[in-house]
Amino acid sequence: MTDWLAVLGPPELAALVLVLGMNVYVLTGGADFGGGVWDLFASGPRRDAQRALIAHSIGPIWEANHVWLILVIVVLFTAFPPAFATLGTILHIPLTLMLLGIVLRGSSFAFRSYGAHDRASQERWGRIFASASIVTPLLLGAIVGAIASGAVGEAASALSALQTEDGASPRSMFQTIFLAPWLAPFPLAIGALALAMFAFLAAVYLALAARDEALRGDFRRRGLGAAVAMIAAGVAGLALAPRSDAGFAGPALVFELLAGVAGIAAIRALWTRRWSLARLAAGAQVSLVLWGWVLAQYPFVIPPAQTLRAVAAPRVTLVFLLCGLLGGAFILIPSLAYLYRTFASDQRR
Amino acid sequence: MTDLLAARIQMALSLGFHIVFAEIGIAMPLLMVLAEWKWLRRGDAVYLELARRWAKGTAILFAVGAVSGTVLSFELGLLWPGFMRFAGPLIGMPFTLEGVAFFTEAIFLGVYLYGWDRIARRAHLAAGIVVAASGAASAVLVVLVNAWMNTPVGFQLAADGALTNIDPLAAMQSPAAFEQVLHMLLAAYASTGLAVAGVHAWMILRGAAPGFHARALRIALAVGGTAAVLQPISGDISARAVAVAQPIKLAALEGLWETQRGAPLSLGGWPDAEREETRWALQIPYGLSLLAFHDPHAEVQGLKSVPPADRPPVAIVHVAFQIMVALGSAMALVALWAGWIALWRRDVTVQRGLLRALVAVAPFGFIATEAGWVVTEVGRQPWVVHGLMRTADSVTPMPGLIVPMLLFTLHYLGLGAIVAVLLRSLVRETEGPRVERSATAAPERGTP
Numbered sequence: 107m108t109d110w111l112a113v114l115g116p117p118e119l120a121a122l123v124l125v126l127g128m129n130v131y132v133l134t135g136g137a138d139f140g141g142g143v144w145d146l147f148a149s150g151p152r153r154d155a156q157r158a159l160i161a162h163s164i165g166p167i168w169e170a171n172h173v174w175l176i177l178v179i180v181v182l183f184t185a186f187p188p189a190f191a192t193l194g195t196i197l198h199i200p201l202t203l204m205l206l207g208i209v210l211r212g213s214s215f216a217f218r219s220y221g222a223h224d225r226a227s228q229e230r231w232g233r234i235f236a237s238a239s240i241v242t243p244l245l246l247g248a249i250v251g252a253i254a255s256g257a258v259g260e261a262a263s264a265l266s267a268l269q270t271e272d273g274a275s276p277r278s279m280f281q282t283i284f285l286a287p288w289l290a291p292f293p294l295a296i297g298a299l300a301l302a303m304f305a306f307l308a309a310v311y312l313a314l315a316a317r318d319e320a321l322r323g324d325f326r327r328r329g330l331g332a333a334v335a336m337i338a339a340g341v342a343g344l345a346l347a348p349r350s351d352a353g354f355a356g357p358a359l360v361f362e363l364l365a366g367v368a369g370i371a372a373i374r375a376l377w378t379r380r381w382s383l384a385r386l387a388a389g390a391q392v393s394l395v396l397w398g399w400v401l402a403q404y405p406f407v408i409p410p411a412q413t414l415r416a417v418a419a420p421r422v423t424l425v426f427l428l429c430g431l432l433g434g435a436f437i438l439i440p441s442l443a444y445l446y447r448t449f450a451s452d453q454r455r
Numbered sequence: 456m457t458d459l460l461a462a463r464i465q466m467a468l469s470l471g472f473h474i475v476f477a478e479i480g481i482a483m484p485l486l487m488v489l490a491e492w493k494w495l496r497r498g499d500a501v502y503l504e505l506a507r508r509w510a511k512g513t514a515i516l517f518a519v520g521a522v523s524g525t526v527l528s529f530e531l532g533l534l535w536p537g538f539m540r541f542a543g544p545l546i547g548m549p550f551t552l553e554g555v556a557f558f559t560e561a562i563f564l565g566v567y568l569y570g571w572d573r574i575a576r577r578a579h580l581a582a583g584i585v586v587a588a589s590g591a592a593s594a595v596l597v598v599l600v601n602a603w604m605n606t607p608v609g610f611q612l613a614a615d616g617a618l619t620n621i622d623p624l625a626a627m628q629s630p631a632a633f634e635q636v637l638h639m640l641l642a643a644y645a646s647t648g649l650a651v652a653g654v655h656a657w658m659i660l661r662g663a664a665p666g667f668h669a670r671a672l673r674i675a676l677a678v679g680g681t682a683a684v685l686q687p688i689s690g691d692i693s694a695r696a697v698a699v700a701q702p703i704k705l706a707a708l709e710g711l712w713e714t715q716r717g718a719p720l721s722l723g724g725w726p727d728a729e730r731e732e733t734r735w736a737l738q739i740p741y742g743l744s745l746l747a748f749h750d751p752h753a754e755v756q757g758l759k760s761v762p763p764a765d766r767p768p769v770a771i772v773h774v775a776f777q778i779m780v781a782l783g784s785a786m787a788l789v790a791l792w793a794g795w796i797a798l799w800r801r802d803v804t805v806q807r808g809l810l811r812a813l814v815a816v817a818p819f820g821f822i823a824t825e826a827g828w829v830v831t832e833v834g835r836q837p838w839v840v841h842g843l844m845r846t847a848d849s850v851t852p853m854p855g856l857i858v859p860m861l862l863f864t865l866h867y868l869g870l871g872a873i874v875a876v877l878l879r880s881l882v883r884e885t886e887g888p889r890v891e892r893s894a895t896a897a898p899e900r901g902t903p
Contacts, residue, residue, distance in 0.1 A: 166569035169561040180554045184547020191540040194532025209522040216518030277854040419544035434555030441562045
């Protein structure tokens with residue numbers, strides 16, 4: 107008991123909130139990106155019906171879902187400012203590209219829903235919305251992969267070593283510091299995994315939300331296709347994973363194995379058309395993958411050097427942060443429940 | 456171009472782009488809620504049509520505001536990692552609360568926009584009120600961070616220059632907090648209210664659906680006009696606070712070089728940093744001492760009291776300040792004119808002279824807001840945190856920052872153009888008498 111209290115101080119609680127925020131973002135915002143993927147690949151006789159279902163499903167909720175990402179960023183820079191500074195510096199390029207993707211995705215979706223009337227501009231905004239929905243998860247995954255591989259941490263120490271030298275400019279090691287950490291096979295495999303997982307999630311959600319059987323079948327087939335891509339990317343990620351330390355051992359390994367089990371259960375449920383079960387299992391699988399990664403690199407925020415406790419803000423900041431979030435949760439959780447309830451009943455009609 | 460300058464331009468562009476949508480996101484929900492409230496109270500369906508159309512415009516603008524705000528939260532780390540490392544633990548609190556407020560706003564905007572036919576009328580109005588209130592709360596909390604950067608408190612300085620013994624709650628109550636928050640909120644309501652009033656005045660002048668546009672104009676003018684009249688008072692409070700807490704910023708915005716008693720007020724003119732004088736300005740004796748301290752003989756600190764390396768780019772700040780004051784005054788005068796007409800119980804929506812004036816001042820609020828942020832941000836240079844951390848010490852070591860700067864510039868230009876086109880077509884739809892007819896017809900299904 108006392109052990110747990112010693113381990114679960116304010117920095118750990120803040121990290122827990124951070125990962126919970128990421129988890130919800132992946133399950134909600136991630137699926138919205140997946141919806142964009144299926145918008146791009148809408149095809150066959152029910153092409154327009156597919157697109158209409160996607161727009162109808164994410165329309166009322168995507169902005170609220172998107173805010174989880176903002177909350178994650180805010181908690182990150184409040185609770186772990188040096189980690190935020192390191193990520194912003196080393197991952198400047200993929201983060202900037204991801205941001206452009208986020209802006210394009212959000213604004214083009216709004217333009218399509220509220221602005222465009224004629225079919226040509228509807229399709230133009232639709233294409234931008236869909237392409238941005240592919241690029242953004244790829245980069246998001248690559249960023250996670252770069253952090254997990256330890257390359258970001260190593261680039262950060264290379265940069266600070268460079269800065270202490272006289273007259274040395276980061277320009278001389280641009281490739282090593284600003285490109286190599288994320289533009290490598292492992293991060294890109296994780297990027298592909300993130301994209302496939304989001305697409306899988308979205309297909310499972312959409313199959314559940316669809317009203318007629320034919321449309322459900324469309325998203326069932328798409329989900330199964332995404333599952334194949336997900337397995338391929340997962341295997342590639344495992345094969346390319348740097349095995350320098352004891353990373354995937356103990357609880358992390360258990361989580362990743364459970365993720366595999368949940369993934370198989372989700373695919374099986376989708377195959378046998380048990381839609382609600384498929385959603386549950388797919389959500390569990392994606393969450394378990396995320397927590398497996400977090401446990402694998404605990405206690406590091408940015409391996410191999412920046413630990414949770416070393417980069418945590420002073421205790422007073424963390425306590426205020428946690429109190430503020432707890433207070434906020436009393437407003438946000440009922441509000442979100444209201445939002446989802448208001449629109450979920452409509453989708454099942 | 457140095458990387459520092461590129462980073463500053465990118466940040467300025469991002470803030471300058473976002474602030475317009477942020478202002479609209481604060482004030483538009485109030486306008487649409489007022490329209491909906493009038494519909495519920497009077498049963499006049501034209502107000503319902505108005506609320507729906509304003510909500511449609513808000514949806515587009517809010518989405519752009521939300522994504523451009525996301526960009527800003529990332530840019531704090533992408534461009535200014537040194538600042539975040541230094542100040543993150545202290546300013547994280549208002550940002551966190553802002554996250555909660557913004558989250559609430561996004562949730563209930565979803566309910567509002569998509570819930571017309573799905574929830575009870577009163578619940579729908581309540582959702583709109585929550586959107587308006589949480590939008591204002593977000594603005595308050597973000598401005599608290601900026602106020603802290605101008606007048607940092609709530610910490611002790613360690614030997615190595617880092618902040619210790621921090622008190623995040625004290626940091627939220629910095630000396631500049633009250634007047635900056637007041638000034639920004641009024642700016643949001645004045646800019647948006649008068650811009651919307653200008654659009655509807657223009658439509659009335661063109662003879663489009665006068666009943667619809669007259670109702671819109673009255674609501675927008677009531678909100679925007681009130682704020683515009685109050686804004687000069689808030690500006691006076693701000694100027695006096697700046698005079699005490701940030702004397703060099705005051706000297707820059709007034710173009711005052713020598714420390715002196717009975718300082719004159721310089722109208723116009725061009726501050727020449729080389730010659731350390733402001734040329735071609737119209738000087739009003741004792742004006743600045745009077746304005747800044749309400750005492751004609753008060754001493755006002757000049758720019759020369761600090762070394763050139765500690766002075767902001769004076770010309771930019773001085774010119775931006777003149778623009779802000781001139782445009783704000785014009786808005787207040789037009790608002791007073793409208794108030795005068797309303798006082799005599801005459802209909803403001805048929806006074807063609809006033810309508811033309813409203814069209815003319817429609818963009819003034821947003822331009823004045825941009826100028827105002829230039830005053831407070833450029834005026835604080837070379838500091839990112841006044842007196843504590845220089846902007847140059849907080850910028851990222853990442854080279855080639857001109858590339859993302861150009862990328863975001865293109866992005867914002869494109870987005871701005873698209874939004875303008877969409878809004879234009881949204882306004883055009885209301886040209887014919889169709890809107891008043893459709894308002895009296897059976898309620899249509901909600902937009903998908």
